Amino acid sequence: MAKNQERQTITIDGTEYNVAALSENAQSQVVNLRVTDAEIEKLKQQLAIYQTARTAYARALSEELPKAKH
DSSP: OGGGTTOOEEEETTEEEEGGGSOHHHHHHHHHHHHHHHHHHHHHHHHHHHHHHHHHHHHHHHHHSOOOOO
């Protein structure tokens, strides 16, 4: 946990825990949770990029389509 010195506590179900006081296995699970949370945030950012691109592509396509005559 040395590289996570800035995050020495974790809150689970409203209770704050000192990570250093947890068992080695529990500390490993904290690391797993933090890595997973970071990956989820990366995926959310990627999804936002793709959604923005999709909107731009759809707008560009709409501009290229023949206009309906009423």
